[in-house]
Amino acid sequence: xxxxxxxxxxxxxxxxxxxxxxxxxxxxxxxxxxxxxxxxxxxxxxxxxxxxxxxxxxxxxxxxxxxxxxxxxxxxxxxxxxxxxxxxxxxxxxxxxxxxxxxxxxxxxxxxxxxxxxxxxxxxxxxxxxxxxxxxxxxxxxxxxxxxxxxxxxxxxxxxxxxxxxxxxxxxxxxxxxxxxxxxxxxxxxxxxxxxxxxxxxxxxxxxxxxxxxxxxxxxxxxxxxxxxxxxxxxxxxxxxxxxxxxxxxxxxxxxxxxxxxxxxxxxxxxxxxxxxxxxxxxxxxxxxxxxxxxxxxxxxxxxxxxxxxxxxxxxxxxxxxxxxxxxxxxxxxxxxxxxxxxxxxxxxxxxxxxxxxxxxxxxxxxxxxxxxxxxxxxxxxxxxxxxxxxxxxxxxxxxxxxxxxxxxxxxxxxxxxxxxxxxxxxxxxxxxxxxxxxxxxxxxxxxxxxxxxxxxxxxxxxxxxx
Amino acid sequence: xxxxxxxxxxxxxxxxxxxxxxxxxxxxxxxxxxxxxxxxxxxxxxxxxxxxxxxxxxxxxxxxxxxxxxxxxxxxxxxxxxxxxxxxxxxxxxxxxxxxxxxxxxxxxxxxxxxxxxxxxxxxxxxxxxxxxxxxxxxxxxxxxxxxxxxxxxxxxxxxxxxxxxxxxxxxxxxxxxxxxxxxxxxxxxxxxxxxxxxxxxxxxxxxxxxxxxxxxxxxxxxxxxxxxxxxx
Numbered sequence: 001x002x003x004x005x006x007x008x009x010x011x012x013x014x015x016x017x018x019x020x021x022x023x024x025x026x027x028x029x030x031x032x033x034x035x036x037x038x039x040x041x042x043x044x045x046x047x048x049x050x051x052x053x054x055x056x057x058x059x060x061x062x063x064x065x066x067x068x069x070x071x072x073x074x075x076x077x078x079x080x081x082x083x084x085x086x087x088x089x090x091x092x093x094x095x096x097x098x099x100x101x102x103x104x105x106x107x108x109x110x111x112x113x114x115x116x117x118x119x120x121x122x123x124x125x126x127x128x129x130x131x132x133x134x135x136x137x138x139x140x141x142x143x144x145x146x147x148x149x150x151x152x153x154x155x156x157x158x159x160x161x162x163x164x165x166x167x168x169x170x171x172x173x174x175x176x177x178x179x180x181x182x183x184x185x186x187x188x189x190x191x192x193x194x195x196x197x198x199x200x201x202x203x204x205x206x207x208x209x210x211x212x213x214x215x216x217x218x219x220x221x222x223x224x225x226x227x228x229x230x231x232x233x234x235x236x237x238x239x240x241x242x243x244x245x246x247x248x249x250x251x252x253x254x255x256x257x258x259x260x261x262x263x264x265x266x267x268x269x270x271x272x273x274x275x276x277x278x279x280x281x282x283x284x285x286x287x288x289x290x291x292x293x294x295x296x297x298x299x300x301x302x303x304x305x306x307x308x309x310x311x312x313x314x315x316x317x318x319x320x321x322x323x324x325x326x327x328x329x330x331x332x333x334x335x336x337x338x339x340x341x342x343x344x345x346x347x348x349x350x351x352x353x354x355x356x357x358x359x360x361x362x363x364x365x366x367x368x369x370x371x372x373x374x375x376x377x378x379x380x381x382x383x384x385x386x387x388x389x390x391x392x393x394x395x396x397x398x399x400x401x402x403x404x405x406x407x408x409x410x411x412x413x414x415x416x417x418x419x420x421x422x423x424x425x426x427x428x429x430x431x432x433x434x435x436x437x438x439x440x441x442x443x444x445x446x447x448x449x450x451x452x453x454x455x456x457x458x459x460x461x462x463x464x465x466x467x
Numbered sequence: 468x469x470x471x472x473x474x475x476x477x478x479x480x481x482x483x484x485x486x487x488x489x490x491x492x493x494x495x496x497x498x499x500x501x502x503x504x505x506x507x508x509x510x511x512x513x514x515x516x517x518x519x520x521x522x523x524x525x526x527x528x529x530x531x532x533x534x535x536x537x538x539x540x541x542x543x544x545x546x547x548x549x550x551x552x553x554x555x556x557x558x559x560x561x562x563x564x565x566x567x568x569x570x571x572x573x574x575x576x577x578x579x580x581x582x583x584x585x586x587x588x589x590x591x592x593x594x595x596x597x598x599x600x601x602x603x604x605x606x607x608x609x610x611x612x613x614x615x616x617x618x619x620x621x622x623x624x625x626x627x628x629x630x631x632x633x634x635x636x637x638x639x640x641x642x643x644x645x646x647x648x649x650x651x652x653x654x655x656x657x658x659x660x661x662x663x664x665x666x667x668x669x670x671x672x673x674x675x676x677x678x679x680x681x682x683x684x685x686x687x688x689x690x691x692x693x694x695x696x697x698x699x700x
Binding site for chain 2: 003004007010011014015153154155157158159161162163164
């Protein structure tokens with residue numbers, strides 16, 4: 001087997017056209033990674049400086065009423081992963097910054113565009129474009145004639161006659177083409193590792209990215225060689241594998257993506273906002289409207305402090321009402337957004353099932369996920385950003401209620417000492433260990449595809465067709 | 468060394484071989500003559516184990532070529548009509564590769580010697596095969612078969628497209644091989660070349676062996692006459 005692989009490589013190296021194309025590929029890959037890393041570092045610096053600026057503005061707020069500060073709000077920044085330069089996934093659509101303020105929950109996620117599972121990825125020149133589309137295409141061009149040309153030239157008989165089994169020959173040729181893919185992949189990943197800032201978590205992710213692409217290239221190499229061996233001539237082999245590649249990369253993702261959206265539909269933005277508004281005013285289940293809730297709350301506090309009127313309360317009831325309203329709003333948020341998040345998660349799971357028919361879908365899902373730029377990671381950010389928003393608003397409302405002001409005193413202010421005491425939003429991207437469970441399906445399907453293509457080579461080659 | 472016993476092979480309605488029986492002992496070169504479609508290549512392919520006969524048996528050095536194909540192949544050196552080698556590899560590299568596939572590891576010196584023995588110029592051995600003529604490729608093909616140290620050699624139209632000098636070199640090479648004790652079966656429709664090279668000749672027509680004769684008792688002209696007679700009847 002090693003003899004065949006080495007011979008294939010020797011032939012590849014002697015073919016000038018392939019050498020030139022390989023050099024072109026390497027230059028493109030390295031420069032794309034380099035540009036991506038540089039762009040990333042710039043974006044990161046801009047983001048960090050914006051983050052500092054926002055925090056410094058917050059820390060130096062002029063004395064103001066806490067409720068005013070709640071409307072002034074803050075921003076949650078999603079850290080830009082260094083792996084953005086490999087695959088930016090859906091981050092270009094979802095964005096990395098959210099405004100956090102009282103009464104209003106982050107909205108950016110609810111745009112239709114945020115479900116990027118079915119969106120075209122041809123927009124930007126990223127390494128993922130080369131790794132997912134160009135390299136497999138090149139592997140196809142290398143492999144489609146690997147057996148059929150041996151067959152057409154009559155050399156196959158001579159090879160088999162030397163005592164090599166069909167499987168060994170075909171499998172070795174697949175492996176040699178796969179190694180070529182791995183070679184380009186290694187260069188890309190190494191460039192990413194050396195040019196980017198790498199910590200242990202990034203290294204784990206890079207290793208898994210490498211393995212995912214390696215699996216996909218294996219499938220491509222084996223399947224193309226299979227077509228080359230199974231079909232009668234070069235033309236049939238090339239047209240069949242190209243048709244498969246087009247179905248995998250263009251048609252199936254869209255067809256499946258549309259079906260997923262039909263199967264788990266999201267409410268329209270208009271309906272969503274209208275229902276939220278209604279629930280906010282009339283109560284989650286159509287009862288207990290705002291006035292009723294406020295009246296009950298007032299009576300509870302009057303009783304608790306044993307006083308007859310709000311003016312007699314030692315606290316600011318307005319702060320209590322605002323926090324109560326906020327918490328009620330949170331319940332409404334949890335109901336509606338929770339339902340949307342559940343739909344996103346179901347959509348993702350159903351989309352991942354397309355890996356049964358389409359290993360490209362599994363690869364794309366893994367690539368985005370491992371680079372930290374898919375819906376799973378985005379939802380994690382949104383959930384933590386919302387959690388922080390709740391903390392921030394509660395801090396402000398509690399200050400308003402218990403900080404020393406009286407009900408109705410909207411002119412009461414707090415100074416920067418208080419604002420400085422409120423913690424900032426420090427988001428830590430989840431480790432791949434925490435999120436790997438979301439990608440088990442993708443891993444399983446890719447491995448199944450590897451197994452199936454190997455079986456095809458082993459058991460589904462008609463020797464009579466070959467000779 | 469080569470035994471074909473009552474072999475019949477059909478391709479749908481076409482009978483390619485009909486109850487064919489022939490024997491090529493050690494040290495003999497046997498020429499199978501016949502027009503296109505007479506069954507020459509089918510016979511070779513059955514002996515190579517690439518085709519299975521519908522009935523009958525074939526043996527190579529006593530090993531059944533249909534039931535024990537891999538072992539039978541170990542005893543066979545095969546030279547096709549067109550020896551297609553890897554164009555980006557040199558003659559030596561091609562020979563080395565094919566030898567390694569057959570489990571033989573030769574030093575570069577030995578490989579070079581084999582090629583030279585098969586008639587390739589020393590200067591050509593290290594040139595890429597895409598610069599070779601058909602005759603030179605054929606010589607590398609013979610070298611591949613020879614390096615296998617086979618006991619039986621099967622040749623399918625080996626002289627087709629070769630210039631007279633290359634054909635003569637091929638003949639003398641085959642004689643050298645048979646003198647070492649190998650059995651050679653050569654399928655061809657080149658009467659002159661077969662008469663020059665072989666010890667015995669069989670004429671195939673419509674899948675049947677219609678005539679066998681020793682080349683020592685027949686001149687080229689007589690052979691041509693006999694051949695045409697059989698083809699016309």
